[in-house]
Amino acid sequence: MKRRRGPDHARVVAFRVLRQVTGQDAYANLALQHARNGLDARDAGFVTELVAGTCRLLGTYDRVIAAASGRPDGSFEPPLQDVLRLGAHQLLSMRVPAHAAVAATVDLAATEVGERVAGLTNAVLRKVQALDLDGWVERLSLEADDTERLALASHHPRWIVEAWREALSGDAELWQALQADNVPPVNHLVVRPGLAEVSELEGEPARFSPFGAYRAGSPGTVPAVAQGRAGVQDEGSQLVALALSRVPAPQGPWLDLCAGPGGKAALLAGLARQENTGLLASELQLHRARLVADNLACYPGPHRPLTVVTDGRRPSWLPGTFARVMADVPCTGLGALRRRPESRWRRRPADLVELVPLQTDLLRTAIESALPGGVVAYVTCSPHPAETRGVLATVDPGEVDVLPAADFLPEVPGAEAGDFVQLWPHRHGTDAMFLALLRRRRG
Numbered sequence: 001m002k003r004r005r006g007p008d009h010a011r012v013v014a015f016r017v018l019r020q021v022t023g024q025d026a027y028a029n030l031a032l033q034h035a036r037n038g039l040d041a042r043d044a045g046f047v048t049e050l051v052a053g054t055c056r057l058l059g060t061y062d063r064v065i066a067a068a069s070g071r072p073d074g075s076f077e078p079p080l081q082d083v084l085r086l087g088a089h090q091l092l093s094m095r096v097p098a099h100a101a102v103a104a105t106v107d108l109a110a111t112e113v114g115e116r117v118a119g120l121t122n123a124v125l126r127k128v129q130a131l132d133l134d135g136w137v138e139r140l141s142l143e144a145d146d147t148e149r150l151a152l153a154s155h156h157p158r159w160i161v162e163a164w165r166e167a168l169s170g171d172a173e174l175w176q177a178l179q180a181d182n183v184p185p186v187n188h189l190v191v192r193p194g195l196a197e198v199s200e201l202e203g204e205p206a207r208f209s210p211f212g213a214y215r216a217g218s219p220g221t222v223p224a225v226a227q228g229r230a231g232v233q234d235e236g237s238q239l240v241a242l243a244l245s246r247v248p249a250p251q252g253p254w255l256d257l258c259a260g261p262g263g264k265a266a267l268l269a270g271l272a273r274q275e276n277t278g279l280l281a282s283e284l285q286l287h288r289a290r291l292v293a294d295n296l297a298c299y300p301g302p303h304r305p306l307t308v309v310t311d312g313r314r315p316s317w318l319p320g321t322f323a324r325v326m327a328d329v330p331c332t333g334l335g336a337l338r339r340r341p342e343s344r345w346r347r348r349p350a351d352l353v354e355l356v357p358l359q360t361d362l363l364r365t366a367i368e369s370a371l372p373g374g375v376v377a378y379v380t381c382s383p384h385p386a387e388t389r390g391v392l393a394t395v396d397p398g399e400v401d402v403l404p405a406a407d408f409l410p411e412v413p414g415a416e417a418g419d420f421v422q423l424w425p426h427r428h429g430t431d432a433m434f435l436a437l438l439r440r441r442r443g
Helices: 009-024 028-035 041-056 058-069 078-093 098-112 115-128 133-140 146-154 158-168 174-180 235-246 263-274 286-296 351-369
Strands: 187-191 212-215 230-232 254-256 279-283 306-309 322-328 370-380 400-403 420-422 434-440
Touching: 009 028, 009 041, 009 078, 009 098, 028 041, 041 058, 041 078, 058 078, 058 115, 058 133, 078 098, 078 115, 078 133, 098 115, 133 146, 146 158, 146 174, 158 174, 187 235, 230 263, 235 263, 235 322, 235 370, 235 434, 254 263, 263 279, 263 286, 263 322, 279 286, 286 306, 322 351, 351 370
Parallel strands: 254 279, 254 322, 279 306, 322 370
Antiparallel strands: 187 212, 187 230, 370 434, 400 434, 420 434
16 A cells, blocks of 8 residues: 655644634634744745634535535534645635645545545545635525525625624625625734834834734734733724723723723723823633733833722622723624634624623623713624624613714724714724713713
8 A cells, every 4th residue: 555645744733723723612813823833934824824714714615515525514523524624725715736735635634533534535625626616605605595695705604794784784885894804904013102102013003093003924023012012902992992081081090891811901001091090900710810910010100000800790899980991891703703713603693692691781880880970981892783782772871971982083984883983894994893982970
């Protein structure tokens, strides 16, 4: 028997990262960051594209594999399914010659799953290569309705397409919004106010945020980032913090209610110091609270920010304590699909059943924590109506005044969504951040 040549190292790394993502619920970007250590630039780029691209189109590839194999979706053992997904991505979305993609993936399957699946892998991938990606989308769409066709063509689950249509109030820019989720963004960096200047970020100044810049490459090579005087933070996240800081409010301490992992807290702490006050950063999970504390360690001396580990639904502080409250609540994260490509396939509509009551409770705490006349920013990295307008609809209108949030970000066009702000990747180049600003009524 002819001795099989082993798979190349880059594909083995990509397979093992994908197994972490699909089998252990790891975040692709974090798993990739660790896996790229020790790889040369060429292999690191190949692994990144192979894993991130496969995660982005994972649901589409699963349907292609099912159609090509004649087997129901989910009938392959998970490690083999991941091998086939990687092979499909090379055949349908990368500039890898078909013969090389098939041969290398068969070698990968034989080594990482077992020689017994080599023939099956070869047979399935030969059928996958019979059509290009557009051809497969067309074939899979033959009996689909318009929404399902759009979901297939944009590589999103149907329920997300339906939610985006509702959030955008029509189909005029729906395709643009969905396509923007498929374009990996450049890194967004941010200075810690008072500790660094934007010029130190060694990138292109941000379009809207006075604290940010865009820069390709590893952020850790920027001295200000390495020294903790700057960090990585999406521009949309910077903008919602900026808006909160601009609203007139009483003098007093600030609160970041759901602070982990701490990027927004570090920006808020710097802005609070400029107002001669301090920030309390609250986080439920101990390991995330440690990340928050690490991010805030750059601010010594007067008004040094504090980190506490507590459940935001049962806070350890007295009501009516804070002049400004940031409630960037746990959410589906659907606004960051371009950064976390696996999330679109990992999340389910059922997740909203658990998240929306939590978001409602945290908004209640945020309002109760504010001083009379104090300001609350309700923020989600999701444009889903249930997590945005739906949660705000639960607030007693006698308790708060809803402020016109877009008035506090006048430099950002196309962000107004009634009284709220909704940012979009295709409009603003940011994550799809939602912002509502509420003032607690006096008395």
